[in-house]
Amino acid sequence: MKIQLQSIGTIHSPYLPGLPIPHQPPENAPGEFWITLDPEYQAGLDQLLTYRYLYVFFYLDQIKENINLHIHPSWAPEIEVGIFASRSPKRPNPIGLSIVELKGIEGNEILISGIDVYNGTPLLDLKPYIRAIDLKSDANDGWFDQLQDKDHLVAHMLGLQHEHEHEHTHVHNQEHSHKQAHHTHVPSSPKLSRSLRVTSKKTSQK
Amino acid sequence: MKIQLQSIGTIHSPYLPGLPIPHQPPENAPGEFWITLDPEYQAGLDQLLTYRYLYVFFYLDQIKENINLHIHPSWAPEIEVGIFASRSPKRPNPIGLSIVELKGIEGNEILISGIDVYNGTPLLDLKPYIRAIDLKSDANDGWFDQLQDKDHLVAHMLGLQHEHEHEHTHVHNQEHSHKQAHHTHVPSSPKLSRSLRVTSKKTSQK
Numbered sequence: 543m544k545i546q547l548q549s550i551g552t553i554h555s556p557y558l559p560g561l562p563i564p565h566q567p568p569e570n571a572p573g574e575f576w577i578t579l580d581p582e583y584q585a586g587l588d589q590l591l592t593y594r595y596l597y598v599f600f601y602l603d604q605i606k607e608n609i610n611l612h613i614h615p616s617w618a619p620e621i622e623v624g625i626f627a628s629r630s631p632k633r634p635n636p637i638g639l640s641i642v643e644l645k646g647i648e649g650n651e652i653l654i655s656g657i658d659v660y661n662g663t664p665l666l667d668l669k670p671y672i673r674a675i676d677l678k679s680d681a682n683d684g685w686f687d688q689l690q691d692k693d694h695l696v697a698h699m700l701g702l703q704h705e706h707e708h709e710h711t712h713v714h715n716q717e718h719s720h721k722q723a724h725h726t727h728v729p730s731s732p733k734l735s736r737s738l739r740v741t742s743k744k745t746s747q748k
Numbered sequence: 749m750k751i752q753l754q755s756i757g758t759i760h761s762p763y764l765p766g767l768p769i770p771h772q773p774p775e776n777a778p779g780e781f782w783i784t785l786d787p788e789y790q791a792g793l794d795q796l797l798t799y800r801y802l803y804v805f806f807y808l809d810q811i812k813e814n815i816n817l818h819i820h821p822s823w824a825p826e827i828e829v830g831i832f833a834s835r836s837p838k839r840p841n842p843i844g845l846s847i848v849e850l851k852g853i854e855g856n857e858i859l860i861s862g863i864d865v866y867n868g869t870p871l872l873d874l875k876p877y878i879r880a881i882d883l884k885s886d887a888n889d890g891w892f893d894q895l896q897d898k899d900h901l902v903a904h905m906l907g908l909q910h911e912h913e914h915e916h917t918h919v920h921n922q923e924h925s926h927k928q929a930h931h932t933h934v935p936s937s938p939k940l941s942r943s944l945r946v947t948s949k950k951t952s953q954k
Contacts, residue, residue, distance in 0.1 A: 543754065543755040543807075543809075543870050544752060544753075544754055545752070545753040545754065545755065545807050545870070545872070546750060546751070546752060546753075547750075547751040547752075547753060547841045547843070548749065548750055548751065548840070548841065549749040549751065550840050550841065566881055567881075583817065583832075583840060585817040585818065585830060586817040586818070586830040586831040586832045586833075586839075586840075587830050587832055587833070588818065588828075588829060588830035588833060589829040589830055589833035589890070589891045590830055590832050590833040590890075592833065592888075592890040592891040592893070592894070593833065593888065593890035593891075594884075594886065594887055594888045594890075595884050595887050595888075597845065599841070599843055599845075601749075601751050603749075611789065611791040611792040612791065612792070612794065622794075623794060623795040624791060624792040624793050624794035624795055624796055625792040626789075626792045626793055626796050626873075626874040626875070626876075627792075627793070627794060627795035627796040627798065627799065627876055628875075628876070629875055629876070629878070629881075633792075633873060634754070634756045634789060634792075634873070635753045635754065635756065635805070635872045635873050637753070637805060637843070637872060637873050639803065639805075639845070639875065641881070641882060641884060664749050664751070666751070666841045666843060667832075667839060667840070667841050667843050668832040669832070669834075669835055669845065670832075670833055670834070670835070670890050671884060671887050672835070672887075672889055672890065672892070673884075673887040673888055673889050674889055674892070674902045674905070674906065675772055675773075675835075675847070675905075675906070676847060676882075676884075676887065677883060677884060677885070677887050678800075678801050678847060678877060678879075678882075678883060679883070680800065681800055681801050681877050681878075681879040681882065681883050682798075682799065682800045682801075682879055683878055683879050683880055684795070684796075684798040684799035684800075684876050684878065685795045685798040685799075686878070686880070687798070688798070696880045699880065699881075700880065700881070
């Protein structure tokens with residue numbers, strides 16, 4: 543079934559196509575981030591500002607490569623996971639989703655916290671992040687939970703300031719091309735346990 | 749900009765088009781819920797089962813009505829909010845998003861907890877819900893927070909068992925057509941404070 547959508551606005555960020563970009567919405571990212579909603583939809587923003595967080599849906603228009611059903615995660619390139627167990631952009635339908643903080647609304651412009659998209663990315667939808675529905679207090683981190691040095695990798699993924707064993711402190715952001723494969727302070731490849739390879743934990747539900 | 753996507757599978761639920769349906773993924777919903785991924789994408793499910801929760805993206809193919817930029821929420825029909833401040837399906841791009849629990853994977857079939865879609869809904873994407881990224885502990889409930897009787901309305905929205913002042917206990921699920929407008933135990937329309945009408949809380953960010 544073919545499905546036709548349309549962009550309804552544009553996302554603005556300091557990240558230029560072809561240059562390095564964060565892999566997740568960066569906390570306290572430097573630079574300006576905002577969304578220009580096409581003016582005909584502006585009335586649809588009423589009451590949005592009562593929410594602290596937003597889901598931003600976008601079209602990954604810069605993905606030129608063919609999709610892969612398996613990918614090597616940016617933060618753990620030594621393993622391989624299915625595309626649906628990852629947030630990699632090279633997926634069958636190139637829909638991106640990021641959660642951002644809502645900072646303000648001026649007419650048809652929406653000021654947001656850092657978002658991991660290239661400048662000019664087409665907007666598909668905005669939905670409120672609703673605490674009662676979307677905050678899953680018992681959520682886990684999937685295969686990430688089984689990686690050695692998980693906390694360190696999460697800090698990198700989120701662009702959080704953290705310390706390394708060789709005792710310097712840094713923040714990873716868009717000015718820092720972060721090729722994990724060449725990252726010397728990461729421990730040697732963790733061997734994933736066989737338990738990661740299971741494909742079913744339960745065959746029926748009550 | 750026109751964007752072409754494709755369905756990559758089908759979502760199965762007990763909810764038939766044209767009949768009542770929950771407005772959010774129902775907790776402990778009776779019935780069977782599963783996703784049939786088109787077989788050519790099956791390899792993309794590897795490692796997905798390590799996650800407890802999934803984002804399910806779908807195409808709202810049963811929405812025939814024209815979109816509205818303002819809607820009356822199902823749980824608070826006396827107020828009006830912009831479409832982007834709601835999860836109403838009648839939106840410019842009919843992309844649905846629900847978070848479900850992952851129960852098991854058998855080949856190209858994915859067993860899930862209750863989902864608020866009609867049987868036969870086209871699947872667009874699956875992404876893991878990642879605790880480190882998606883759990884926003886300081887999220888709020890937006891305009892919902894300002895409603896009288898908020899906790900009661902949230903319980904209805906989520907299909908949770910709860911008590912009413914007139915002292916009976918019930919669970920709302922798909923067998924119960926839930927037209928809030930005719931719901932006699934709900935207090936008279938809360939008057940939204942003027943503060944809900946603000947359209948900017950901050951005009952710049954640091």
